[in-house]
Amino acid sequence: MFGRKAAETLDNAAAALHKAGGKAGDAVANTVLAPVRRQIDTSCTRCAKGKCKQH
Structure with missing residues (x-):
């Protein structure tokens, strides 16, 4: 649905x-x-870039 x-x-x-x-x-x-984010089968994109402070 979303990319x-x-x-x-x-x-x-x-x-x-x-x-x-x-x-x-x-x-x-x-x-x-x-709710919208849960429909996307991609993990946190900020984690992949090393910018996420929440995970």
């Missing part, structure tokens, strides 16, 4: 929300972005 670019965009958006809003940003990302 790698969509996964990367969602991962970057979640990271930006986390950086800007901390726990509140995480809550928004989990509520809004997580």
Whole structure:
């Protein structure tokens, strides 16, 4: 359904929300972005680039 670019965009958006809003940003990302992200069979693209601080 969604590809790698969509996964990367969602991962970057979640990271930006986390950086800007901390726990509140995480809550928004989990509520809004997580359902769409779960439909993508690609692992965290930020982990692959060494930029992920959450995993």
